[in-house]
Amino acid sequence: DVKVTQSSRYLVKRTGEKVFLECVQDMDHENMFWYRQDPGLGLRLIYFSYDVKMKEKGDIPEGYSVSREKKERFSLILESASTNQTSMYLCASIGQGRNEQYFGPGTRLTVT
């Protein structure tokens, strides 16, 4: 059974802080993704990665960066958190040649 875990379920940070959101998958998946989910807006792709040290911008990369130093771990970084980054952040992964993206439980980030 695929397991995608995220480091925190709830996180509260202050404006201007540097924030790290961690995602780990245990299925040796090549591709990993970060989405944010906002009411009425659905899920929007922030960044994704094909492989270790590889990254690609999604639809809304501004204000975010990512890091993938190990295959199983994909980190989302908010260099200087702002209130408009308050959201639910979902990580996902998918195996090579497979269809289903497996999602983590999400991290609800509040920036005050």
Add this chain to the structure above:
Amino acid sequence: GENVEQHPSTLSVQEGDSAVIKCTYSDSASNYFPWYKQELGKRPQLIIDIRSNVGEKKDQRIAVTLNKTAKHFSLHITETQPEDSAVYFCAASLGGGGADGLTFGKGTHLIIQP
């Protein structure tokens, strides 16, 4: 980039009736169209998907149809049950099977009335 429109935003049906959710996409090169179900407080999960070389796919009470010419696809749920209550998201992808990431619609909140 790709843009996916989803309607309606809320759908209320009587238990046992059918529900239909519709999506349109903008990029004719998109070739993979999944549907995800998200129950309250839980993560999205894939319920059915279709590729561009297929017009219809069915899995028990759920089915998806795709019209490539019109660039729209629909989710059909028959004999709805209380456990079908959830938010449903359609999505489209240019990459094979979503490997390049998915562009999601804004979601449909399906409410099954007893």
